[in-house]
Amino acid sequence: MYNRLGFFGAGSMAEALLKGILSASVLAPEDIFVLNRKDDDRLKFFEKTYGVNTTRDYGRLVGECETLIIAVKPSDVKGVMLKIRDFLKEQHTIISVAAGITTSRIEEFAGKRIRVIRAMPNTSCQVKESATAITAGRHAGRDDLEKAFRIFSSVGQVIEVDEEWMDAVTALSGSGPAYVYLMMEALTEAGVKVGLPREVSYELAVQTVLGAAKMVKETGEHPASLRKKVTSPGGTTMAGIETLEKMGFTNCIIQAVNSAARRSRELMEGGSYGNC
Numbered sequence: 612m613y614n615r616l617g618f619f620g621a622g623s624m625a626e627a628l629l630k631g632i633l634s635a636s637v638l639a640p641e642d643i644f645v646l647n648r649k650d651d652d653r654l655k656f657f658e659k660t661y662g663v664n665t666t667r668d669y670g671r672l673v674g675e676c677e678t679l680i681i682a683v684k685p686s687d688v689k690g691v692m693l694k695i696r697d698f699l700k701e702q703h704t705i706i707s708v709a710a711g712i713t714t715s716r717i718e719e720f721a722g723k724r725i726r727v728i729r730a731m732p733n734t735s736c737q738v739k740e741s742a743t744a745i746t747a748g749r750h751a752g753r754d755d756l757e758k759a760f761r762i763f764s765s766v767g768q769v770i771e772v773d774e775e776w777m778d779a780v781t782a783l784s785g786s787g788p789a790y791v792y793l794m795m796e797a798l799t800e801a802g803v804k805v806g807l808p809r810e811v812s813y814e815l816a817v818q819t820v821l822g823a824a825k826m827v828k829e830t831g832e833h834p835a836s837l838r839k840k841v842t843s844p845g846g847t848t849m850a851g852i853e854t855l856e857k858m859g860f861t862n863c864i865i866q867a868v869n870s871a872a873r874r875s876r877e878l879m880e881g882g883s884y885g886n887c
């Protein structure tokens with residue numbers, strides 16, 4: 612068995628992570644295996660686009676790879692674990708990115724002592740800007756955490772957290788890109804409403820979000836302080852911010868993250884992803 616990486620699941624998260632890992636040259640495509648339950652076209656796409664190995668054989672993937680990433684929906688994690696548990700050996704590290712599913716639940720599915728790391732990246736892996744949190748299961752050691760750290764730091768920033776924080780992390784940074792995309796969509800729509808052509812509005816909205824994030828990162832200044840610098844007394848920004856707060860903007864974000872964290876906890880109790 613070599614130091615190869617196997618993905619269970621060939622969905623959005625697996626693809627974002629794979630793209631980031633390949634572009635960071637952490638592993639060569641021939642050292643990566645991808646398995647999907649039934650969509651052969653999707654596997655062919657992965658082979659053709661990324662040059663990685665694909666298989667439908669769970670035992671083969673476990674035999675070929677030392678590090679196994681579980682990137683299926685939370686409700687499918689049990690199915691994968693039941694298929695692979697007999698093949699798992701002491702040296703395997705399992706990294707689950709599934710929302711809501713705890714390391715102890717994964718250990719339970721395996722029915723034996725396994726090393727589990729739970730990780731919560733986001734799709735910005737694809738451009739090496741993920742915010743990823745990782746936490747170790749009870750049989751995982753420093754070497755497993757370091758392995759996960761190496762993988763995820765190649766696609767962005769990584770922090771180690773207590774497992775009890777993972778639902779909150781999922782709600783904030785796992786789902787977070789979608790909130791920001793919604794903000795961009797709303798800004799674009801708003802620009803159109805005040806008279807801009809859609810393409811102009813879109814371009815300005817995207818660059819504004821990028822520039823604002825870069826300002827916070829590169830100046831090290833707190834967002835509140837940067838916000839004050841944009842907000843001239845009696846000026847345009849103040850008018851905009853007052854309306855945002857009157858309409859409950861901050862409270863909306865707090866409620867959104869709260870709902871997402873609650874959903875993450877529900878997924879642990881077997882909540883399904885509906886028809887997705």
Ligand SMILES: NC(=O)C1=CN([C@@H]2O[C@H](COP(=O)(O)OP(=O)(O)OC[C@H]3O[C@@H](n4cnc5c(N)ncnc54)[C@H](O)[C@@H]3O)[C@@H](O)[C@H]2O)C=CC1
Nearest residue numbers: 620621622623624647648682683684685687690708709710
């Ligand atoms: N999409 C995102 O932004 C993020 C997703 N996650 C987590 O990543 C996991 C995957 O999410 P997505 O990629 O968005 O879902 P997705 O639906 O795009 O992909 C899931 C993949 O798993 C495959 N699959 C289902 N059952 C399987 C089985 N028994 N064996 C092998 N493959 C199987 C499906 O065919 C599909 O290709 C979820 O648990 C989610 O909570 C974590 C962080 C961010």
Ligand SMILES: O=C(O)[C@@H]1CCC=N1
Nearest residue numbers: 709710781785786787
């Ligand atoms: O929406 C979801 O459930 C997944 C987990 C975090 C981001 N996407």
